[in-house]
Amino acid sequence: MISLAGRDILHSWGKFVFTGIGLGLLIGVTLTMAGVYRGMVDDANVLLDNSGADLWVVQQDTLGPYAEPSSIYDDTYRGILGMSGVARAANVTYLTMQVRQQVDGGTRDVRAMVVGITPDGPGHPGQPGYLVDGRHLTRGHYEAVADIAAGFALGERIRIRRNEYTVVGLTRRMVSSGGDPMVFIPIKDAQEAQFLKDNDAIVMQRARTAQNPALNRPGVPGLLDAVIASQSTNPTVNAVLVQVKHGADPDAVAEPIRRWKRLTVYTRAQMQDILIKKLIATAAKQIAMFLVILAIVSAAIVAFIIYTLTMGKIREIAVLKLIGTKNRTIAAMILQQAIALGLIGFVVGKISATFWAPIFPKYVLLESGDAIRGFVAVMVICVLASVLAIRAALKVDPAEAIGG
Amino acid sequence: MDKQYSDSSERGIRIEGLKKRYGHGDTAVDALKGVDMYVAPGEVVGLVGPSGSGKTTMLKCLGAVIEPTAGRMTLGRDVIYDDGWKIPDLRTLRRDKIGFVFQAPYLIPFLNVTDNVALLPMLAGKSNAEARKQAIELLKALDVEHRSSAMPSQLSGGEQQRVSIARGLVNHPPVILADEPTAPLDSERAMAVIRILNQMARQFDTAIIVVTHDEKIIPTFKRIYHIRDGVTYEEAGEGRGFD
Ligand SMILES: Nc1ncnc2c1ncn2[C@@H]1O[C@H](COP(=O)(O)OP(=O)(O)OP(=O)(O)O)[C@@H](O)[C@H]1O
Numbered sequence: 001m002i003s004l005a006g007r008d009i010l011h012s013w014g015k016f017v018f019t020g021i022g023l024g025l026l027i028g029v030t031l032t033m034a035g036v037y038r039g040m041v042d043d044a045n046v047l048l049d050n051s052g053a054d055l056w057v058v059q060q061d062t063l064g065p066y067a068e069p070s071s072i073y074d075d076t077y078r079g080i081l082g083m084s085g086v087a088r089a090a091n092v093t094y095l096t097m098q099v100r101q102q103v104d105g106g107t108r109d110v111r112a113m114v115v116g117i118t119p120d121g122p123g124h125p126g127q128p129g130y131l132v133d134g135r136h137l138t139r140g141h142y143e144a145v146a147d148i149a150a151g152f153a154l155g156e157r158i159r160i161r162r163n164e165y166t167v168v169g170l171t172r173r174m175v176s177s178g179g180d181p182m183v184f185i186p187i188k189d190a191q192e193a194q195f196l197k198d199n200d201a202i203v204m205q206r207a208r209t210a211q212n213p214a215l216n217r218p219g220v221p222g223l224l225d226a227v228i229a230s231q232s233t234n235p236t237v238n239a240v241l242v243q244v245k246h247g248a249d250p251d252a253v254a255e256p257i258r259r260w261k262r263l264t265v266y267t268r269a270q271m272q273d274i275l276i277k278k279l280i281a282t283a284a285k286q287i288a289m290f291l292v293i294l295a296i297v298s299a300a301i302v303a304f305i306i307y308t309l310t311m312g313k314i315r316e317i318a319v320l321k322l323i324g325t326k327n328r329t330i331a332a333m334i335l336q337q338a339i340a341l342g343l344i345g346f347v348v349g350k351i352s353a354t355f356w357a358p359i360f361p362k363y364v365l366l367e368s369g370d371a372i373r374g375f376v377a378v379m380v381i382c383v384l385a386s387v388l389a390i391r392a393a394l395k396v397d398p399a400e401a402i403g404g
Numbered sequence: 405m406d407k408q409y410s411d412s413s414e415r416g417i418r419i420e421g422l423k424k425r426y427g428h429g430d431t432a433v434d435a436l437k438g439v440d441m442y443v444a445p446g447e448v449v450g451l452v453g454p455s456g457s458g459k460t461t462m463l464k465c466l467g468a469v470i471e472p473t474a475g476r477m478t479l480g481r482d483v484i485y486d487d488g489w490k491i492p493d494l495r496t497l498r499r500d501k502i503g504f505v506f507q508a509p510y511l512i513p514f515l516n517v518t519d520n521v522a523l524l525p526m527l528a529g530k531s532n533a534e535a536r537k538q539a540i541e542l543l544k545a546l547d548v549e550h551r552s553s554a555m556p557s558q559l560s561g562g563e564q565q566r567v568s569i570a571r572g573l574v575n576h577p578p579v580i581l582a583d584e585p586t587a588p589l590d591s592e593r594a595m596a597v598i599r600i601l602n603q604m605a606r607q608f609d610t611a612i613i614v615v616t617h618d619e620k621i622i623p624t625f626k627r628i629y630h631i632r633d634g635v636t637y638e639e640a641g642e643g644r645g646f647d
Pocket residue numbers: 404426427433434435453454455456457458459460461462
C-alpha cells in the first residue's frame with residue numbers, strides 16, 4: 001500500500017511547506033516565550049550564585065535586598081562576624097541606575113545594577129567569582145568590574161553619578177533579576193552614590209539646616225557643622241552577605257542573627273523563593289497566559305488548515321470510499337497530514353527559536369526539556385485538530401462520487 | 405423475461421422488483437417503482453431514459469452505494485439485497501465485485517496514472533509491485549501505458565476517461581457500472597470507449613451496464629433497458645459494430 005498522505009503532501013508540497021513555516025514561526029514564538037521564562041528563573045539563580053552568600057541579612061520585615069528596599073547600618077556585619085558558624089560576612093549595596101559611557105562624539109547611558117562590594121578579592125561574599133578579563137577590585141575607590149553585556153571595555157572610564165571609574169575587570173552573565181548587567185564598585189563609593197546630591201541641593205540643604213533654630217543654636221558652636229556632616233554621610237548598606245563555616249547548617253546560623261540582631265535573615269532556599277515566586281511571579285503568569293493563547297491559536301490554525309485541506313478533497317474522498325477504501329485508511333491519511341504539518345512546524349519553530357534567542361536583549365534559555373514538552377504538545381494539538389476534519393471526511397457519502 | 409440467458413444466470417447480475425423511495429411523507433419521491441434487469445457476463449447493456457427517470461438511482465443501488473427500499477439483487481449465486489442488505493461489508497463488495505466508471509473521470513489528483521489504477525488492487529491487499537504490474541497491463545490494453553507516470557492533470561479528457569476505465573476494470577470485477585462514460589467525449593472518442601468496454605467485457609467476462617443519453621452510442625448495444633418514471637422496459641438494440 002502506498003502512503004496516500006505522503007503522496008498528497010508531495011503533490012501539494014508548496015501549500016504544506018508554507019503552512020508549516022507559518023505554523024513553525026508561531027511554535028518558535030511559543031518556545032521563545034518558554035525560554036524567556038526559563039531565562040528569568042536562570043537569571044535569578046545566577047544572581048544568587050554570584051553573590052556567593054549562604055545567608056542574606058536584611059532590614060527587619062523586608063524582602064530585601066532584591067525584591068524590596070532594605071537598609072541596615074554598615075557596621076552590622078562586625079557583630080555578625082562574631083556569631084557562631086559565620087565564616088565571612090560583607091556589606092553589599094544594590095542600586096539600579098544609569099551608567100554613562102563616553103563614546104565617540106557623545107555619551108551612551110547603560111542601565112545597570114551597580115553593586116557595592118568590599119574589595120577583598122575573589123571568594124569574598126559579593127565578589128564576582130570568575131572574570132573573563134582583567135582583575136578584581138583592589139583599591140577602595142573609583143574602580144569598576146563590569147559585565148560584558150554592559151558593553152564596556154577594559155581600561156574604559158565610566159561615570160556613575162558624579163564620579164568616574166576605571167573598568168579593571170569584566171564578568172559574564174552577572175545580571176540582576178531584571179536582566180540588567182551588573183557593575184561592581186567599591187562599597188564606599190556605592191554608599192556615596194546612593195545618597196549623593198548635586199551641588200545645588202547641598203547648598204540648599206545647608207541653608208535649610210542653618211535656618212532651623214533647633215539645629216543652629218546661638219551659643220552652641222559646632223552644632224551646625226556636626227549636623228551638616230551627619231547629613232552628608234550615609235552609614236547604611238542594603239544587606240550583609242554571610243558565608244557560613246564549612247559544614248555549618250545555614251538555618252542554625254541564621255536563627256541567632258534573627259533573634260539577637262533584630263534583623264531578617266534569608267537562607268538560599270528562601271531567597272530563591274522570594275526571587276522566583278514573588279519577584280517574577282507576575283511576569284511568569286503573563287508568560288503562561290501567552291503560552292496558553294499561543295497554544296490555542298496554533299491549535300485553531302492547524303485545525304483550520306487540516307479541515308480546509310480535507311474539504312478540498314471531498315470528491316477524492318468520496319471516490320476512495322466508493323472504490324472500497326476503509327474509513328481507517330482515510331482517517332489515517334488525514335491524521336498523518338496533520339502530524340506532518342506539526343513536524344514541519346516544530347522543526348521550523350525550533351530552528352527559528354534557536355536562531356533568534358541570542359538576539360533578545362534579555363537571556364532566553366531554551367531548555368531541551370521544554371522542547372520535548374513543546375513537541376508533545378504540538379503533536380497532541382495536531383491530533384486533536386485533525387479530529388474535526390476526520391469526522392467530516394467520514395461523513396462523506398460515497399454516492400457523491402457518482403453524482404446525479 | 406431473460407429466458408435466453410437463464411443458463412448463465414448463475415453468474416450475471418440480476419435485479420427484481422427493485423424499489424427506491426427518497427425521503428418520507430409528502431416529500432417522498434419514488435425514483436424506482438419496481439425495476440427488473442439482468443446482465444450476463446461478457447455483455448454490455450445500455451440503460452437509457454429521460455432526465456429524472458431513475459437511471460443514476462438504479463446504478464447507485466446496483467453499486468451498493470445507496471440502500472434500495474425493497475426488491476432483490478443477486479450477483480452470481482450471492483444474494484446481495486433481499487428487502488435488506490444480505491452482505492455485511494458493502495465496502496469490500498464494492499472493492500472486489502464492482503467497477504465504477506464515472507461521467508467525469510474522478511481520478512485521484514495526487515497519484516500518478518499507474519497508482520490511480522493500482523490503488524484498487526493495493527486496497528485489496530496486493531503488494532505494490534504486483535498491483536502496479538496489473539495496472540500497467542490494463543493501461544497497455546487501453547493504450548495509455550505511455551502516460552503511466554503522468555499525473556491526472558497532465559492527461560487529455562479521453563486519456564483520463566481511459567485511465568478511469570482501467571481503474572474500473574483492474575480488479576477484474578464481475579460487474580462494471582458506467583454512468584455517462586462518453587458524455588465529455590467527441591463521437592470518435594466515445595466510440596473508442598464503447599469499443600474498449602465491449603472488448604473488456606469479452607476478455608474478462610464482465611457484465612457492464614452503461615447509463616447514457618448519448619444518441620451516438622445507443623445503436624451499439626445489443627440490448628437496451630429503457631427506464632421511464634421508475635419502471636424499466638427491455639428492448640433489443642441494433643448491436644452495431646462490435647463483433
Ligand atoms: N437524494 C435524493 N433525494 C430525493 N430525491 C432524489 C434524490 N436523488 C434523486 N432523486 C429524485 O429521484 C428521481 C430519479 O433521479 P435520478 O438521479 O436517478 O435520475 P436520472 O435518471 O439519473 O436523471 P439524469 O439523467 O438527469 O441524471 C428524480 O426525480 C430525482 O429528483
